[in-house]
Amino acid sequence: MDTTFALEMEGITKTFPGVKALDEVTLRVKPGTVHALMGENGAGKSTLMKCLFGIYQEDKGIIKLNGKEHRFKDSHDALNQGVSMIHQELSNVPERSVAENLYLGREPLNKFGLIDHKKMNVDTSTLLKDLEINVKPQVRIGSLSISMQQTCEIAKAVSYNASVVVMDEPTSSLTDNEVQHLFKIINQLRDQNVAVIYISHKMEEIFAIADEVSVMRDGQMIGTYDVAEMTNEKLISLMVGRDATLRFPEFKSNVGEVLLKVENLSSPNPRSFQDVCFEVHRGEILGIGGLVGAQRTELMEAIFGVRATSTGKIYVDNDEILNMTPRKAIDHGIGMITEDRRGSGIFPLMNISSNTSIASLKEYLNKLHLLKHKEMKEESVRYNKALRTKTPTMETLIQNLSGGNQQKVIISRWLMTLPDILIMDEPTRGIDVGAKYEIYQIMGQLVEQGKAIIMVSSEMPELIGMSHRVMVLCSGKCTGVLDKSECTQENIMRLATKFM
């Protein structure tokens, strides 16, 4: 029996002011295996990985690599010892080339002590070829698509020849084809006896690629299991600590009259959305499907007035709205929850209450045009309570909440504007299973109240499980609208790849 582990983390404890983020957590990973790490947001997965990678210093506990104890001062130290990590967010320097990004911080030097660009490019080229990634090393990385940048990030992690590679949600911006490519790379690593720690919320991926799975909950390790003996339901109930048989809630809404009508909407950019027409009805969830690059977000931003349009018309309640701006959209009862929570959603240094009320200040002015702070706060509390936002106080800075709770605050923000139409771009991205279900419930309640929801989603089950109808985009063009009865993975995929 093989008793040496590639990585052992034993009794890791980490406390932040007021929170015990990790409580005596033990994780053992065998070499040559893919080890999935699962748990709701805030369960402690990322904190554990940051302790491993030297970004956080654990209060207590031992980390062993191949049986030898190590204590990493920082991530540089971890990399040198053979631990590399793909971070959830892109962490490249967009203005530099692919090769320069891959060798950032460890550039090969020539005999004069200057950077040896030739060697760097040749080595990068070899590496990319090995991994079957079709990119030139000299290309500016910022000019590549997001998914290609992510793929380069994966190549970078591999290039350290590490014995442990951590992948934190590596597929969040990849298309299905690219996910398959990533799995090929992971299999290659497994054959080279590398231990891969794979963090993902996507069940399908875990079952497709992982050998073992460790589940965390509330800063504790629940256990490590063989993936072959796991089922979807078992895994979910381990994560949330209760039986979760339903992935999508039941809701009954009456689909009514047209609330929003979009006619022949085109972007000034010929490569973005062109000639898109659709309608959304009261009490309806319209799903928007498509691959990364299908211009779904761009279309939504244009409807909300964040992005310019060249031709086409937008009608709300049969009134045509000219020169749409976010302010006009809000005044006409449209709300928008953006895809990029950190980039265009939260105000990190503002508290929950201010983050909730920011889009509705207009409704809370007294006779002197001064803000009614008290009422504003009461309403914020009411909405967050209704959505069950978990927070110590309303004065807590939003940046200190987990992703799921941040999302609830942002939904509260938009509900407070009393919208009729809510655009939700990837409403459950980076959110754990339990919170996901709650967000679905909220969406169900909203359409039951007669609101309309437009939901952009890259997750097939979500798109199929939640939508009344699904419109599919491919390369900026609408390739079809599917009714609930026709909504199958195959049909959506067929439309999403029509022009590929």
Added chain:
Amino acid sequence: MEMKKLLNDSKKVATQYTTWVTFVGLLLLLSILTNGQALRWSSIRNLLIAESVRSFAALGVGMIIITKGIDLSIGYVVCLTASVAASFAQNPDYSSAIYAGQSFPLIVPIIAAVAAGGLFGLFNGYLIAYGKLPPFIATLGSMSIAKGLQLIYTRAAVVGSLNQNFKNISQGSVGPVPNLIIYVAIVAFIVWVLLKHTRQGTHFYAIGGNAQAARVSGINVERDLMMVYFYAGLLYGTAGTLLASRLGLANSLTANGMELDAIAAVTVGGVSQNGGVGRVSGMMVGVFTMGLINYGMSFLGVDSYYQQLVKGFIIIVAVYFDMKKYARRA
């Protein structure tokens, strides 16, 4: 255990009120070093008067920094507005007066200076909000423009011999309270109301905190950004008027380096260079902390060259802690 909790709590309070703690600490230090000599009312009163003009500039740039901007043009805009104010307040019989032989009602210099400041603010704001110029560059340019205009307007001469009515604006007092302190109190109150109790003030914090999210929340980011520079300009105009009135003259050296003092003061006062954070109370305490340091060093007989040195270090240390405090949590 108890002790540890107490220590933790006091640490929390200390970080939350760093500005106040620093101010009180310095005050105590100074009174110990001078056996209480430095803390007599007459000295404190002088300190308040000396810092009052700077607080207008600090309030202006404080608001700008909350929106994640910066303003380098302060010193020369104040210099220009002081010269404009002075030019309309010269004694008519003064032969070298800019408008020799003419006398204007008291309101003219005030309106002219505030309008000049406001125009500069709009200019800066337009370039930054609609022209999308980085604030650093836009205000660097307008700094030089303001300096040029001042030299052209005054022909590089001293604008002196101001009439007594104009000088009384700053030099007078109500009972024991100098006028300047009253003006500061009023303006600080107005800025506090603006920042804390109006929609636009809340928008300033939102824009500084996350401009993209502000836009999506329906905030007219461009208009609000332009307005923050406009308001700051009005404050610089006010500062210019009061400075000319207090000094009884204006020349090309008036308010030199005020941008440095104002930016340093609000930074010490807890306005974050990362944007989205800052309070009026902090800005004011920051101004008086910097003033206290200057005043204390003069009182203790520290060479003025060293004072410059100390000021530089204080700015760096303040920003260092600011960056640490608000560094994005990994």
